[in-house]
Amino acid sequence: MNPLRLKQLYSLIICVMWGISPLFAQNILQKKIELAPTSDHFSAIMHQLSQQAGFDFAYNAALFAADEKYQIEANNEPLSQVLDSFLSPMEMSYKVIGEQIIIYPDKKVKERKASRTISGLIMDQQSGEGLAGIEIHDEYWGMIAYTDANGRFERTFKQPTVNLNLWLRGGNYQEKHLKIRLTQDRSINIMMEKEAALERKSQTPANFLVTTSPKIAPLDELKMVQIFVSEDKTEALAASDTLIYSPFQVGLLPALSSNFLKNAQSINGASFNLLAGYAAGVQGIEMGGIANIDRFDMRGAQLAGVTNIIGGSVEGIQMAGIFNHSKGYISGAQMAGVTNIAHKEMAGIQMAGINNVHQGRITGLQMAGVSNVLTSGGKGLQVAGISNMTKGEYLGVQLSAVLNRSKDKMKGWQVAGLINVVADSLEGFQLAALSNINKKYLNGSQVSALNNTNRGNMMGFQFSLSNNSQQKLHGLQVGLINVADTIRGSQLGLINHARRFEGGVPFGLFSFVSTGANNLELLYEDENFLSLNYKTGHRHLYNILTYAISMNDFETMTMGYGLGSAPKIYRSLSLSADVTFNYVQQETKFFDHLNFLAKAGLQLNWSITPGFGIFAGGRYNIQWVDINGLEGRPSSLRTHPLWTNQQDNIISSGWMSFHAGIRIGRLGH
CATH class of the missing domain: 2.40.160.20 (Porin)
Known part of the structure; x- marks a missing residue:
């Protein structure tokens, strides 16, 4: 065929395909979507849309928080309309390319904010006056704010998107429930109606709060609280919702305070306890000779000779001679001579002379003289004199003098004086003086003086006196004794043993291959x-x-x-x-x-x-x-x-x- 005509034919085909592509995309985007009101993870919502549209979605999963849920609803609407309303608040765009719909950050947005702020004014519906001391709870974050003397509140979250299930309560006003999605800073005005206290107490919470109702964190079971706060006092508090703001408080004991009988309802700006103090919360600084005990949140700094105990969330720093205990979210630092205990998600630093125990996810640093324990995964750095333990997927580095152990998937490094253990899969590096053990898939390297063991498939490098890979190895083993099941790579050692080589050869004084x-x-x-x-x-x-x-x-x-x-x-x-x-x-x-x-x-x-x-x-x-x-x-x-x-x-x-x-x-x- 004439080369000129061949070029003309090729150009014609390209033009036809270019013209058809928008028509094909337009046809896909006009498909009708029917979805009941749904709150689910981003990947699950995309799966539902994909099934109805008969089309695949491609996106960077790192742009969407794995533990965050999103709301969507569609009533026989075109796919384009559904995607516009769903993705626009998240500052995301989409485009049909080939056989996929690509989701990507909106190029018009120069920078996505790393935090969102909600603020507002809560008023009496009849008088219009601002209401002081109104508690604002969230089913996940706990008590996120309380109104000041003018009825105003403000709270900043260090996330680009936040879903809030809010409950407002206080005084003799009817509880109010709001669902708010923060994709940008937002200010709201809320009216609250009065009702009889008896009627208010008889109300039934919404169904979705059955298992995570934002009630007062139970502190009365803690020994330190029982020492300083009487049982009668804690029972009375359980029936009280009224909070007041106190700019300054000084006291000897909870019963001997400048706030008198209202210390447990007081949000203190500055609090000084010669021995111990008990308050609703802190918005500023609190110092105690022995203990600081707060029912709700602490925002600022706490210093105690023995302990700081918080029933809600912490934003700031806690320092104690013995231990810190927080039952809510932490954004900041905990430092203790002996131990730190946290129950929910943390972004910040834990430092203790003996150990840190964290039951929620953590983003940040744990450093302890003896051990760090993390039960819900996270990302960051763990440094311990003896051992680091994690449960839940962990992304980061573990450094210890004796032992590092991860019970679930890990991405990162483990460096130990004796032993590293990953009970699930590892993507990263293990370095130990004695032994490294990985029980499932390993993508990375193991280096130790005595033994490396990998019980799953492996892609990477093993260097030790003896190496053992019990399934397929794609990489290299270097040691005196090397043992593997199936290898695509090589072994370099005094004695090598493998069941099968799919590629590569062993180099050693004696090599034994079962199929060789x-x-x-x-x-x-x-x-x-x-x-x-x-x-x-x-x-x-x-x-x-x-x-x-x-x-x-x-x-x-x-x-x-x-x-x-x-x-x-x-x-x-x-x-x-x-x-x-x-x-x-x-x-x-x-x-x-x-x-x-x-x-x-x-x-x-x-x-x-x-x-x-x-x-x-x-x-x-x-x-x-x-x-x-x-x-x-x-x-x-x-x-x-x-x-x-x-x-x-x-x-x-x-x-x-x-x-x-x-x-x-x-x-x-």
């Missing part, structure tokens, strides 16, 4: 020598142990070690190339003088069956012998060598030899 070379050869060489060879390893690189004895005097013998390769050349035919280095013994005294023999040759093999064959070939031989040890014996095993040479006391000679024999065992796959 494993055979005995019995052969006859000219000059009347009978030889026995044992070959083991991989077909393309095997080890050779060889022994030969002269049939002339039955006293002259050779023994040696070598390497070889036997690639197939046609069906049952293969060609071996072997090199061996041997010691020659001509009397009962072993190794009393220099007498060495090197052999290099080719051998044609015919495998009659996989376990039996015959062969024939030739070798070139070079012998070096010390004439001081000959004692009248010939200087060469060959009667008429091709050449001889003497330098000082060493005589060398070379010759060709031929051999033939039988093989018992396999050459390998």
Whole structure:
């Protein structure tokens, strides 16, 4: 065909495809979608849309929080309309490309805010006056705010998107429930109606709050609280919703405070407790000789000689001589002489002389003199004098003097003085003085002085005295002893063992491959020598142990070690190339003088069956012998060598030899 016409035809095809693509995209985007009101993870919502539209969605999962739920509803609406209303608040766009709808950040948005703020004014519906001391709870975050003397509140969340299920309560006003999705900063005005206290207490919470109702965190079971707060006081508080703001408080004990009988309802701006204090919360600074106890949130700084105990969330820093205990979300730092205990999500730092215990997810640093315990995963850095323990997927680094252990998936590094253990899969690096253990898939490296063990598939590198990979290894093992199931890569060590090689070969003094070379050869060489060879390893690189004895005097013998390769050349035919280095013994005294023999040759093999064959070939031989040890014996095993040479006391000679024999065992796959 004329090249010009071929170019014209190609251009026409491109134009047609370019014209059809928008029509195809438009057809897809007009498909009707029907979805009941749904609150679910982003991936689950995309799956539902994909099933109805018959189309695949592609997006970067890192743009959407794994634990966040999104709301969507569609009433027989076009897919384009559903996507516009769903993605626009998240500052995301979409485009049809080929057989996928690509979701990506809106290029018009130069920078996505890392935080969202909700603020507002809560007023009496009849008078319009601002209401002070109204508690604002969220089912996940706990008490997020309370109104000031003018009825105003504000709270900032360090996330680009926040879903809030809010409950407003306080005084003799009816509880109010709001659902708000923050994709940008937002200010709201709320009216609250009065009602009889008895009627208010009889209300039933909404169904979705049955398991996570934002009630007061129960502190009364803690021993330290029982010491300073009477049982009568805690029972009275359970029935009280009224909070007041106090700019300043000073006291000796909870019962002896400048707030008098209202200390447990007071939100203090500055609080100074000579021994111990008990308050609703802190918005500023609190200092205590022994203990600071707050029913709800602490925003600012707490310092105590013994302990700080918070029933709600912490935004700021807690410092205690013995321990800090928080039952809500933490954004900031906990520092204690002995231990820190946290129950919910944390973004910040935990530092303790003995140990840190965190039951929620953490983003940040845990540092302890003895141990760090994390039960819900997270990301960051753990540093401990003895051990680090994590449960839940963890992304980051663990450093300890003795032990690091992750019970679930981990992405990152483990560095330990003795042992690293990952009970699930690992993407990263393990370094230990004694041993590394990974129980499932490993994508990375293990380095230790004694042993590396991986019980699942592995892609990477193992370096140790002994290495063990119990399933498929795609990479390299380096050690004195290497053991693997299936390998695509190599082993470098004194002893190597593998069930199967799918690619690559082992390098070692002795290599054993279950499906590889494993055979005995019995052969006859000219000059009347009978030889026995044992070959083991991989077909393309095997080890050779060889022994030969002269049939002339039955006293002259050779023994040696070598390497070889036997690639197939046609069906049952293969060609071996072997090199061996041997010691020659001509009397009962072993190794009393220099007498060495090197052999290099080719051998044609015919495998009659996989376990039996015959062969024939030739070798070139070079012998070096010390004439001081000959004692009248010939200087060469060959009667008429091709050449001889003497330098000082060493005589060398070379010759060709031929051999033939039988093989018992396999050459390998």
